[in-house]
Amino acid sequence: MTREIMVSVLLVTYNHSRYIGECLEHILGQKRDFSIEILLHDDASTDGAQEIIRDYQRRYPELVKPILRTENQYSRGKTNITGLFNLPRAVGKYVATLDGDDYWCDPYKLKKQISYMEAHPDTALCFHAARVLREDGGPVNTALMTPFxxxxxLDPRELVDHASGAAFGSFLLRREILLPLPAFYFTCPVGDRPLELIAAAHGKAYYFREPMSVYRFHTAGSWSSGQFSGDYAEKQRRYAAQMAETYREFDRETDGRFHRETENAAARLRFLTELNLRNYPEIYAERNRGYYRELCLRDRAFLRFEQRLPALYRLLQARTREKQEKA
Structure with a gap:
């Protein structure tokens, strides 16, 4: 008799040939006493990733279940691939999410999360910290994927309004809370944030401080890479505006239960947008003082340094990159 699937792993890839093998090996290497399925969607990769995926499908036909596109869906406006194409196929009690250029670094990750969720039926989401890896060897803010x-x-309100990002590859959710997905999920420009909002509407969350996954920053084919190309300022402001609308839709969907938290989250994102664009009058504006103080002392010090001595700051940055490239 086939065992009931406990976890559906929802995996999305695009031009991740350098990483997808490592990603799948770490999923397959999870220490577990329950069944899983790996629902993979490749968005018409052109770098050989699909050949690697086919090889894993041949070797693990009962586990690896891919959709291999010949036409890119993201470029056609279908941005939240996980909800559109992977979630409808899922049969597990829980769903875990992951991008093909990231990976799980703890072989007991799923077991730890499942154990907690099974013991706490009022918990809608379990997630954890992640290590951040930059492909260019550049400096990493260690707090980037350590939200607590x-x-x-965590109280549901903390899921709606918290200062630091959570890694998409860390999420484990009860599948039932995602059926059906609300409209704001599909209009949101990213796939991770609406999952936190949905979870907040359905219950509590639990956060593991130990990093159990690795998030690759600024890799080819990644969302972060796309944000740094082209008109950076325009993309940043468009993203902030789209997220503000997502928060408004969520606020309406939940009848204002999280109104203060959504307003605060949108205001923080506006501040972070101006921070990324180095709009100093806005960064130091009185209304943004609380968000500015959420930055660590090191970041605040470097920000002042960059503002007052920009030429020297850029020179030191260039020299640091040169040393890293030679190392």
């Missing part, structure tokens, strides 16, 4: 300083249960 310690492991603990």
């Amino acid at each position: 300083p310690r492991s603990r249960e």
Whole structure:
């Protein structure tokens, strides 16, 4: 008799031939006493990733279940691939999410999360910290994917309004809370944030402080890479505006239960947009003081340095990159 599937792993890839093998190996290497399925969507990769995926499908036909596109869906406006093409195929009690250029670094990740969720039926989402890896060897803000300083249960309001990002590859959710997906999921410009909002509407969350996955920053084919290409300022402001609309839709969907938190989250994102664009009058504006203080002391010091001595700051950055490239 076939065992009931406990976890559907929802995996999305695009031009991740350098990474997808490592990603799949770490999924397959999970220590578990329950069944999983790997629902993979490749968005018409042109770098050989689909050949690697086919090889894994041949070797693990009961586990690896891919959709291999010949036409790119993202370029046709279908941005949240996970919800559109992977979630409808899922049969697991839980769903775990992951991008093909990231990977799980703890072989007991799923087991730890499942154990907690099974013991706490009022918990809608379990997630964890992640290590950040830059392909160019550049400096990494260690707090980037560490949204909370310690492991603990989270109130739904904290899911809506928190200062630091959570890694998409860390999420484990009850599948039932995602059926059906709300409209704001499909209009949101990213796939991770609406999952947190949906979870907040359905219950509590639990956060593990230990990093159990690796997030690759600024790799080819990644969302972060796309944000840094072309008209950077225009993309940043468009993203902030789209996210503000997502928060408004979520606020309406939940009848204002999280109104203060959505307003605060949108205002913080506007501040972070001006921070990324180095709009100093806005960064230091009185209304943004609380968000500015959320930055660590190191980041605030470097920001002042860059503002007051921009030429020297750029020179030191260039020399640092040269040393890293030679190392």
